[in-house]
Amino acid sequence: MNNSSRIFKKIKKDPYLMAGLIITGIILLMIIVGLFWMPYEPTKMSASEKLQGISFKHIMGTDNMGRDVFSRVMYGSRVTLLIAIGTVTIGALAGTVIGALTGYYGGAFDEVVMRVIDALFAFPSILLALVIVSVFGTGWVQLLMSLGIAFIPSFARIVRGEVLRCRNMDYVASAKLQGVSDVRMIFVHILPNIKGVMASSILIGFNNAVLAEAGLSYLGVGSQPPYASLGKMLSDAQQYMFTTPSYCLCPGVVIVLMVLGFSFLGEGIRRWE
Amino acid sequence: MGVILDVTDLHIEFHDHDLPETVVHDFDLMLEEGEIVGIVGESGSGKSMSALAIAGLLNRHSLKKTGRIMFNGDDLLTCDRATLRSYQGDEISMIFQEPMTSLNPVKRIGWQVEESLFIHHPDIDKKERKRRAIEMLKAVGLNDAENIYYMHPHELSGGMRQRVMIAAAMIGNPKILIADEPTTALDVTVQAQIVELLKKINKERGTSIIFISHDLSLVSQLCERVIVMQKGNIVESGKTSRIFSNPTDTYTKKLIAAIPKIDIGE
Numbered sequence: 001m002n003n004s005s006r007i008f009k010k011i012k013k014d015p016y017l018m019a020g021l022i023i024t025g026i027i028l029l030m031i032i033v034g035l036f037w038m039p040y041e042p043t044k045m046s047a048s049e050k051l052q053g054i055s056f057k058h059i060m061g062t063d064n065m066g067r068d069v070f071s072r073v074m075y076g077s078r079v080t081l082l083i084a085i086g087t088v089t090i091g092a093l094a095g096t097v098i099g100a101l102t103g104y105y106g107g108a109f110d111e112v113v114m115r116v117i118d119a120l121f122a123f124p125s126i127l128l129a130l131v132i133v134s135v136f137g138t139g140w141v142q143l144l145m146s147l148g149i150a151f152i153p154s155f156a157r158i159v160r161g162e163v164l165r166c167r168n169m170d171y172v173a174s175a176k177l178q179g180v181s182d183v184r185m186i187f188v189h190i191l192p193n194i195k196g197v198m199a200s201s202i203l204i205g206f207n208n209a210v211l212a213e214a215g216l217s218y219l220g221v222g223s224q225p226p227y228a229s230l231g232k233m234l235s236d237a238q239q240y241m242f243t244t245p246s247y248c249l250c251p252g253v254v255i256v257l258m259v260l261g262f263s264f265l266g267e268g269i270r271r272w273e
Numbered sequence: 274m275g276v277i278l279d280v281t282d283l284h285i286e287f288h289d290h291d292l293p294e295t296v297v298h299d300f301d302l303m304l305e306e307g308e309i310v311g312i313v314g315e316s317g318s319g320k321s322m323s324a325l326a327i328a329g330l331l332n333r334h335s336l337k338k339t340g341r342i343m344f345n346g347d348d349l350l351t352c353d354r355a356t357l358r359s360y361q362g363d364e365i366s367m368i369f370q371e372p373m374t375s376l377n378p379v380k381r382i383g384w385q386v387e388e389s390l391f392i393h394h395p396d397i398d399k400k401e402r403k404r405r406a407i408e409m410l411k412a413v414g415l416n417d418a419e420n421i422y423y424m425h426p427h428e429l430s431g432g433m434r435q436r437v438m439i440a441a442a443m444i445g446n447p448k449i450l451i452a453d454e455p456t457t458a459l460d461v462t463v464q465a466q467i468v469e470l471l472k473k474i475n476k477e478r479g480t481s482i483i484f485i486s487h488d489l490s491l492v493s494q495l496c497e498r499v500i501v502m503q504k505g506n507i508v509e510s511g512k513t514s515r516i517f518s519n520p521t522d523t524y525t526k527k528l529i530a531a532i533p534k535i536d537i538g539e
Contacts, residue, residue: 170375174438177328178362178389192379 010272017268023261027254031081034074042067042075042228054246061246063236069250076228077254083144083229084209090148091209092202095155100186102156103163114160117153125150125212126219133221143221147212151205158201162194196269203266207259214255230255277448277481278304278327283340285322285331285505293337296322298505300340302483304449309475309482311496311513313489313528319505320485324451326350327483328367329357344449362389366442370454372434376426383422386410386441393445409440413470432463436470443474450474451483456491468495489532493517501525 011017039059046066053061060069098117102110129146136142166172167190175189191198210230217231230251237248283300286293297319304310312320325331327342329349342349345364347356366389369375376385386406390397397405403422410418413436426434435455442450452471456464468491475482486492492499493513500510501522509522520526 170369170371171377173330174367174369174375174441175377175388176361177330177367178441179358179360179392180362180388181358181392184392189377189380193377195379 011268014268014271016264016271020261020264020266020268023257024265027077027081027258027261030074031078034071034078038068038071038074040068040071042071044068053244060250061244063233063244063247064240069233069247072228072233073230073251073254076230076233076251077258079140079229080210080213080231080255080258083140083147083213084206086144087147087151087209087213088202088205090144091151091205092155092198094148095152095157096159096191096198098152099156099159099161100163100191103160104167104182104186104190106164106167110160114156117156120149121153121157123150126216129216129221130219138221143213143216147209147216150212151209155201155205158197159194162197163190166190166193196272200266200270203262203269206262207266210255210258210262230258275306276303277306277344278302279341279343280304280323280327281341281343283323283326283342284338285319285326286337288335288337296505297326300502300507302327302500304481304483306448307475307479307481308498309471309484309496311492311499312483312485312502313487313492313499314502315487317504318502320502321453322505323502324367324453324483324485327449328365328451329361330367359393362442362447363393363445364447365449365451366445366447367451367453368435368438368442368455370457372431372438372455372458375438376434378426380425381422382410382424382426382429382437383407385426386422386437386444389441389445405444406440409444410437413437413440413443414466415440431459432466435459435463435467439467439470439474443478443480446478447480449481449483451485453485454487455484456486456488464491471495489517489528501528 011021044067046062049058049062049066050064052058055061058068058070060073063069063072098113102113125147128150129143132146132149133142136145163186172185172189175185180189213229214231214234217229218235220232220235233251234248234255237244237251240247280300280302283297283302284295285297286295300319300323302310302323312323314320322331326338327349331338338350340350344360347360349357349360376382383403383406386409387402390402390405407418407422410421415421415433415436421429421433421437426437429437439455450471455471456467459467471482471484472495474480482495484492484495496513498511499513499516501508501516501524503524509516509520509525516525517529520529
């Protein structure tokens with residue numbers, strides 16, 4: 001009780017954390033509400049209501065097929081968020097394991113694995129995604145796979161660096177002297193010490209994942225019509241940029257808000273300690 | 274009383290550079306049950322290296338170790354890692370110079386004290402582990418053990434942390450405790466308390482202690498036997514009283530002469 005009020009006070013003091021929580025809160029609220037209720041069916045077309053601007057009936061206007069943009073944004077942010085979560089989960093899990101093992105054991109193993117990671121890092125993620133999609137076909141599983149793999153190197157490097165730093169600490173030596181096994185050492189003793197760094201890099205990774213998803217969907221690799229994702233909506237909207245600006249602005253602003261919210265959260269967590 | 278640890282011809286070489294560098298040369302040590310042996314010498318004399326080798330902490334690839342470290346019928350230099358690990362923390366424990374960094378900053382004190390019980394005696398349940406940890410914390414002079422159990426290292430002073438380290442090292446009732454300059458980072462009054470604590474542990478539990486220090490006056494207070502090292506070699510060893518009253522080696526003489534003396538009045 002006392003503890004939670006102290007945490008709340010600390011949050012109130014930090015503008016980054018506060019802004020991050022508010023912005024991501026709004027986005028999350030929109031997504032959660034969208035699970036149960038949307039003003040219109042996001043795939044329902046209406047020939048008489050094409051490319052309308054902002055109005056009370058359609059608060060974000062309609063698109064070139066007469067679909068309600070707000071409903072599509074609600075649905076699309078859900079898709080984008082889920083893909084971002086999936087991407088970061090794959091990248092962070094695999095990256096943490098790889099980084100922790102290479103950092104802890106070092107030697108030839110570290111050299112070989114990190115050179116492979118470097119090669120992966122140097123490989124453009126969009127190209128990787130296009131390769132995977134051209135081999136396995138389009139769809140969100142392929143998108144998730146290619147983005148997840150592309151995200152492994154950055155996590156692996158961050159975790160490796162931190163584990164290297166912790167490996168030579170006295171508390172690791174003294175734990176070793178108590179007969180702690182390597183696996184226990186890495187996952188129980190060392191990783192909890194780098195959770196702050198990991199939390200903020202996960203949030204930054206989140207941002208990059210949102211942007212990468214938008215980018216790939218824009219290229220037509222991600223979710224397929226008639227289903228929406230924020231990036232897909234942007235790419236559909238670009239032809240109507242000047243005739244119906246609300247169509248591309250609304251999903252664009254939501255992407256910006258998502259990225260901004262996660263950035264603020266990440267910065268706030270980084271400054272927490 | 275029997276010999277508990279028998280180190281013969283321990284030789285440690287670094288192979289980091291083109292020329293191998295010998296850091297410990299022909300180190301011998303017979304440790305008897307319940308004995309306190311001091312190893313003294315200047316920085317770089319190889320005293321910590323010898324201790325780390327005994328504790329089984331030296332396993333870098335660029336290192337060559339020869340000789341024998343016999344404990345409980347096993348040679349700690351050649352036995353497999355599982356055997357070594359089963360001794361570490363349970364039969365042989367070690368405390369370090371820096372109590373400020375030797376505890377894991379994100380774990381509670383109780384968790385860290387209990388850890389070697391958790392690893393070596395998984396049959397002991399949580400409640401019993403906690404009981405023993407609090408008992409041990411009290412035994413090392415932390416009277417507020419029930420609260421300290423739930424604290425994090427940053428909430429304790431250096432002296433308290435060193436006591437916690439000793440509690441964590443002693444909870445499995447090891448046969449040998451290696452203390453690598455355990456008082457160097459502490460101020461003088463706390464130093465004396467820690468030395469008293471080590472004496473008490475030795476007396477009450479019969480733990481053999483290898484006490485490494487460059488502080489000869491502390492060693493003379495605590496140890497029955499002293500090994501003097503210089504540049505990786507043992508230059509002199511014997512009973513503390515004999516070495517202090519009648520040193521034969523010139524380096525030992527210099528070390529003894531270097532102990533600051535406080536003359537009050539004339």
